[in-house]
Amino acid sequence: MTTFARNRWTRREFLGGLAGVAATAALPDVLPAQTSTPARKPNVLFLMADDMRVEIGCYGSRFGAKTPNLDALAKSGVRFDRNYCQFPLCNPSRASLLTGRNPTKTSVLGNRTDFRTAHPDWTTLPQLFKNNGYVTVRAGKIYHGGIDDTASWNTTSDKGGTTDDGSGPQTGHTMVIPHAQIPQPDGVLPPLPADNARSAYSDRIVVLEGNGEGHGDYHTADRTIENLRKYKDQPFFIACGFVKPHSPPTAPQRFLDMYHPDDLKLTPDFAAWPVVPPGFPSAAIRKRNADLFIGRGASEAEAKEVIRAYIASISWTDWNIGRVIDELDHLGLRDNTIVVFVADHGYQLGEKGKWSKAGSLFEMGTRVPLIVSAPGAKGNGRTCARIVESLDIYPTLVELCGLPAQSEIEGSSLAPLLHDPRGDWDKPGFSVWSEDGHTLHGVAVRTEKWRYAEFGKDGVNGAMLFDPKADPLEMTNLANDPKHKAVCDELSALTRQYAATLVSS
DSSP: OOOOOOOOOOHHHHHHHHHHHHHTTTOOSSOOTTOOOOOOOOEEEEEEEESOOSOSGGGTOTTOOOOHHHHHHHHHSEEEEEEEOSSSSHHHHHHHHHHTOOHHHHOOOSTTOOHHHHOTTOOOHHHHHHHTTOEEEEEEOSSOTTOOOGGGOSBOOOOTTOOTTSOSOOOEEEOOOOOOOOOOOTTOOOOOHHHHHHHHHHSSOEEESTTSTTSHHHHHHHHHHHHHHHHTTSOEEEEEEEEEESSSOEEEHHHHTTOOGGGOOOOTTBOSSOOOOTTSOGGGSOSSOSSSSTTSOOOHHHHHHHHHHHHHHHHHHHHHHHHHHHHHHHTTOGGGEEEEEEESOOOOSSBTTOOSSTTOOSHHHHEEEEEEEOTTOTTTTOEEEEEEEGGGHHHHHHHHTTOOOOTTOOSOOOHHHHHOTTSOOOOOEEEEEOSSSSSOOEEEEEOSSOEEEEESGGGTTOEEEEOTTTOTTOOOOOTTOGGGHHHHHHHHHHHHHHHTTOOOO
16 A cells, blocks of 8 residues: 655635635725734634444435435535544544544543543643634533543533533433343354443433423523623634434434335344344354343334434434534634534444444444535535545644644544645544453454455454445445455455554553
């Protein structure tokens, strides 16, 4: 594989685009001599969702999710069609994105580890903005629930009565769905005690009253709107983190009414219980579900009801995002604000019997939406099919906003692709998984042509190779086909080189 050489898109070029948007309608007939007004620093509105796979209208949602606000945002910016998270779990993924380091360097390979424990002196993305004259403020879930980073923010704008993981007071009810009794096949592991305790909260559908005013996500949008109003006259990095569509899938009734279960078609690899297809490594599918259908099988009827609630939850999140962006426009801030939307990781909705993200090194587990709307970017309104990583967001915003370069961070600035979405780019995307929070149990690499993953040290527990164009649902594992040995050898070398960078926690 060739090495990608970064072509920087300079801050002058970027700010020139910003200035051009604002100045054309406001130039006087005669400019005063020898006058120069320095361009104002661009703002950043950073929007994040939890557990939202690429089930969005503009991404060609398989289940027909309606997301008019995200679709409109994509039309105003660049939609990255093949963006990959670095770990299919909340905390490791967010820690990687916000510190600009791969999970192999953060020492965060589980949901209970604070990156500051091992790296107290690191400068996070919002912290860098704060250190350079921006007001940085958060509403909702940006870092993982219960692990915030006070050094990143001037304020978090929290209010009493809600919590940022969405588990605060809610006004609504749990939808009653009869549970089918489907015999458990051999090989499926029974739920752990922690799974049983979690099931009562996670494995259900919540129907909110009204527009969801009693839920934390509604308040996150409200607080972000307040932050936009409060800080509109100074450079800002405003972060807005929604917890949905994280389980339990949650939405007001009118969003559920947008969909009918009978209209949903399950994927050909749908299974009632987690199943390892013939020819796949046993480690490819965890033997118990962690978010939905915990310790129970999924009938087709139940599966469709849960998928309906999941996409309704996405539509409600989209509606809340629309409220925030409407306020940004109302305040006249769009022409000087970079808007980023990203999710922390993907999700499986019954494919191969899996109902979660944890452990998934498949496309649906690691591919996540990424939209960047940068005023003046020449690529706005177009899509980018290059392989990029969520890790790339940090250096992208550093470059676009003219902040001091951070030589120690990883990833590559996406600024050239915002300028030319079809530009040269030969950079693979990596994702890893750990069962114990210390050891890498799986490493995946995504290239323009292939998805490859291997499990265990040096692939001792098997490998997967897919041709995503020919086999988008990943039904056939090509890793054991002699015709693909050279490809597997090349990609295996990449995964092992990547795994070798693991820093012990």
